[in-house]
Amino acid sequence: MTAHMTATAAEILETPAAPEKEQPVRDRAQTQARIFQAGRALLAEGGFRAFGVNAVARKAGCDKQLIYRYFGGLDGLVDAIGEDLAGWVTQHVPEDQGGRFLLTYGDLMERLAELYGDALRADPLMRRILVWELSESSPHIARMADARAKGIAQWIERMRGSLTPPKGGDTVALNAVVIAAVQQLVLAAETSGSFAGLPLKSQKEWARAVGAVARMARAAYV
Amino acid sequence: MTAHMTATAAEILETPAAPEKEQPVRDRAQTQARIFQAGRALLAEGGFRAFGVNAVARKAGCDKQLIYRYFGGLDGLVDAIGEDLAGWVTQHVPEDQGGRFLLTYGDLMERLAELYGDALRADPLMRRILVWELSESSPHIARMADARAKGIAQWIERMRGSLTPPKGGDTVALNAVVIAAVQQLVLAAETSGSFAGLPLKSQKEWARAVGAVARMARAAYV
DNA sequence: CGGCCTAATCACCATCGAGTGACTTTGCCG
């Protein structure tokens, strides 16, 4: 609720969560980081259902009161986690060409689909947050979604280089569709292991899905 | 948990939820239907977060004990709702051609995307359940997802008539991608009102999104 | 050494959730 005590994500992450000492006692920054990481872990493992003051405190191995003191409550903690994830796209979706030439705008989008999918599949926390976004709307969540949208836009901006988008195509909409498909498939893969009859468990199966997305992307961009 | 008392969805729906009498007292079928509808409504309105024995009983205007008696608990109620939704695709996604000719397989998929999107946008309950599917995996939920996948497959089967799928294309994967995109966009539209920079609030904005999906579908199927 | 600021914990509250057993009411049928 109140944010007067809230520490920025950057401050917290300076201390690298210190796995060396279990209870270094009396180190505020350390404790703060422990709470922060506990929150992340809890969210990543159990989703927002398992996410609560008591649970976080238990996992962090400290009193829940400290969550209120250092983060101004659960909301503050969520904000901190969200802030930390603001630059997620730029941090987790690489900007290389994987040794291949991106000749058309379609190639570019194909590559984005591939990389975005991989990044998402490697990050349980982000997946949980995406589901969270779908299940309720709140200020924090909206901000995260916005940041991600901007990140994707920037990625495209930087990656496309001299490639020009197709003349008649509605690139914003087409991009959104590609990203949407990838996202839904990744999320569905986790819980149900398949989507609309398409199995999505093994790496090979995932490759098949990505292939389909790629085909559509390339085809759509003239 | 136990299912010995569980009534089938069909049985329940025979009684059309009787909005005429508020408290018809002492009518088991009626009460059962009230509980059933309360569960549906609660799920549709508040999602699975607001879904619980107490809440359902409150909404149904009866004692929660009856939920245990008539449905064998919350799980049983969920099962009943799920059963009722088993034929959702066939019931809610129409099988007409909207007065237009489906000349290619791509046209067919375009039409499916359109109709599936509309059906989903008109059904809050189904949307909630889709999100639910993404946030946890349970037997009920898996069954519902399977039923939906089958429904979609049947829809295509019946609609395609003499149209033949493209030779080289992986239709299963391509279809899954199209459906995935639509689904993700609909779900995102509800909570955040946009997706990856594409606004999704008004009907016009939605049409834009559908247009993009359609373009990709048509392009992908040769 | 002693005080003091602060990290951290303890003890507690109200509330809500699932779940259960005992109870009361009602309609029906002999």
Next chain:
DNA sequence: CGGCAAAGTCACTCGATGGTGATTAGGCCG
């Protein structure tokens, strides 16, 4: 009319939750 099974309600336990005020414990500095 009497009883009996079914429909429905009540009252409670138990555990977990979010949230708060008072209290303890520890390091640092004069």
